[in-house]
Amino acid sequence: MLADETTAYAPLLRRIHWATAVLFIAAMLLGFYCGLQPPGTSPRRELLEVHKSLGMTLLFLSILRLMVRLATRVPPEPSSFGAPVRIAARLNHAALYVILFAMPLTGYAFSSAGGYSLKYFWTFSWPRLLADSPAIADAGEVTHDALAWLVYAAVALHIAATLWHAVVMRDGTLARMWPRSGNGRG
Template sequence: MPVDVTTSYAPLLRRIHWATAVLFIAAMLIGLYCGLQPPGTSPRRELLEVHKSLGMTVFFLSILRLMVRVSTRVPPEPSSFAWLVRAAARLNHVALYLILFAMPLTGYAFSSAGGYSLRYFWTFSWPRVVADNPAVAHAGEVTHDALAWFVYAVVALHIAATIWHAVVMRDGVLARMWPRSESGER
């Protein structure tokens, strides 16, 4: 079935969206698991390296996503959207964008200031732009941990709204961002 590209986001934006979603949820679940483990234990240490690497990947994908988003056309919203649905969707998307930047930055700040590892998937280390400072490390960690609860709520709301649009409303909102094969693109 041919795809109506006038009602879909750009193919690159859709790919970045889904890559970001998978990596972000993986980082979120690893972070949650590590938060439940005693400090300094294995596999917590190793998983935190993966968590931080995923976070930095999400950060740079988010920059790319924002660049693609502002340079491509946004498909029109379904006419069935009431003003409240439209406002809630926009607010949720703004919150998601803020989270995609705030979580990696606060994680980086507290790792850097706390003297923790800044290795990227065991290959190289990110530069430390925040000097060793226990107060900054503590503030960054508290902020990162507090934001995590906000993340869970916003991501759950985003997923619930997507399911509601797909199953209850059947208004094509999910199809606007759903990945497609190249043969389905026009």
């Protein structure tokens, strides 16, 4: 089922959503894989550069996403949304937004304060805004690693809820965020 323009999110927001989803899952999988590898080894070092670059890309994409989200109309929720579903959806979306900002910021904090590379896709280095500080680096790393488990849970819940709405409820929830709208303009 495709949504029309009255029941779908703005086309730009839908595009940003799917770009964010792809980059987020790639960063998540790279981070998980690198966490399983011994420190200082190859390809861990190289993959962490990609992971961090994806994180910074996601931070700026999330800022853009939030601006577009605040500037555009939110389509009405499907009639199948009862109060518990509405509350659960809003809580999960809030958690995802917090994660989209917290993960790159905590990653940046521990990389900056820990003296690690701040290269962006091997092109330029982000400014080091935090002085070398083992305490800040450790706190940032612990927070980043702890939030990773929240990431796995929130993303799994979001995907499960999307599949439930698409396959079981068939209520058009997925169509609201699908990249193309019913009129072909999206």
